[in-house]
Amino acid sequence: MTDPLAQVVALLRPSASFSKLTHGAGRWRVRRTENGRPFYCVVLDGSCRLTVGGGDPIILEADDFILIPAAYQFTMSSIEPMPAGAADTVPVELRPGEFLVGSPDRTPEVRNLIGYCTFGSPDAALLLSLLPQLVHVRGEKRLSALVQLVNEESRASRPARDVILARLLEVLLIEALRSATLSAGSPGLLRGLGDERLAAALRCVHDRPASPWTVAQLAREAALSRSTFFERFRQAVGVAPMEYLLQWRMALAKDMLRRRDGGIAVVAERVGYSSASTFSVAFARHVGVPPTVYARRQDEGEMELSDEVPARGPDA
Structure with a gap:
């Protein structure tokens, strides 16, 4: 996993x-x-x-x-x-x-x-x-x-x-x-992984991000009631389960678009969307630009960086 x-x-x-x-x-x-x-x-x-x-x-x-x-x-x-x-x-x-x-x-x-x-x-x-x-x-x-x-x-x-x-x-x-002590510190992934029940759900999300997860399904993976899982997840990770799922899907989509790892339809399928159009709407709402524009900007940014000479100086 x-x-x-x-x-x-x-x-x-x-x-x-x-x-x-x-x-x-x-x-x-x-x-x-x-x-x-x-x-x-x-x-x-x-x-x-x-x-x-x-x-x-x-x-x-x-x-x-x-x-x-x-x-x-x-x-x-x-x-x-x-x-x-x-x-x-x-x-x-x-x-x-x-x-x-x-x-x-x-x-x-x-x-x-x-x-x-x-x-x-x-x-x-x-x-x-x-x-x-x-x-x-x-x-x-x-x-x-x-x-x-x-x-x-x-x-x-x-x-x-x-x-x-x-x-x-x-x-x-x-x-x-x-x-680090997994159960301590500010809310986030590390704290969620420190909770054995929540860790089971988080691993499912990361292992199968394209699955049509619901709060109820993730709660079953965590062996918790739906309400208990929702509140426990929100307090430990800092966001609701479906918000975390959306953020993770979009992070994966951005990475695939940056690497040109498949077209829009392929990326959409890999992160759990039934069509390229549905994915494009969700991506634009979350990121602020459509996936095609995002991919183009990443290409342009990397071309600009390749033309720069990195400066190395003292950083005391």
């Missing part, structure tokens, strides 16, 4: 953007305002403090792993707080890919390996809404090893580097998400 978590991560199409090793010494604070790109960090030695948005500070210790699937504002700092009114710390590059934050006269108390990646999916916002806002995993050395591999591969110029990095990032994201 299809693994929903692996499907979502694969559709996100992760690719490496930037990674670096940081040493923190003395009192320091680095604040970042991002545009929603994914951020991850593993603490190699020592401890530090992380604050995401307006949330409570989290103390990170050795072998802790943090994943923020869509980072906008976060702060990392020393355990010892900065003086009142002090300015944020400016990282100093020691050598390519390695930075110091804090006092150069003190032995570093913490070493972090941090990185950013990008998601190539045009439907990333929808897919990210299925994941928790923050993943904090403690003591999983497998994650530390994966981050090290991503860091090493990103700095090498070996054959098939981009392919290897994409696969490593997929494994890293899946390992991080499945290592």
Whole structure:
């Protein structure tokens, strides 16, 4: 049966953007305002403090792993707080890919390996809404090893580097998400998969998206009454069952259209619509443009990207 978590991560199409090793010494604070790109960090030695948005500070210790699937504002700092009114710390590059934050006269108390990646999916916002806002995993050395591999591969110029990095990032994201406490956190796919009854229904949706599912049928798969299943699903996943089914079908349709994997009629059948016209109406209502227009825009966008030269610069 299809693994929903692996499907979502694969559709996100992760690719490496930037990674670096940081040493923190003395009192320091680095604040970042991002545009929603994914951020991850593993603490190699020592401890530090992380604050995401307006949330409570989290103390990170050795072998802790943090994943923020869509980072906008976060702060990392020393355990010892900065003086009142002090300015944020400016990282100093020691050598390519390695930075110091804090006092150069003190032995570093913490070493972090941090990185950013990008998601190539045009439907990333929808897919990210299925994941928790923050993943904090403690003591999983497998994650530390994966981050090290991503860091090493990103700095090498070996054959098939981009392919290897994409696969490593997929494994890293899946390992991080499945290592998290499935029943905790914000509503989304991960929380739904943490509920054994709901997981059965979710796997059915992902395994057979073209089936004419109803709430009653999915409730039977979950061995729950219709009303109990509906409310339990809505609270755990964050949307009603049929809304989730629609979102997933449209995410699959977008991916197939982007890859030119069949004509409109074939895509319609694969995502559960009886005709191309019915699918086109539903797609246009959900996406804002007909599937033919969407496919053409994806082609034009990829042609434009192929003409660009990617800029690689320091991202401290």
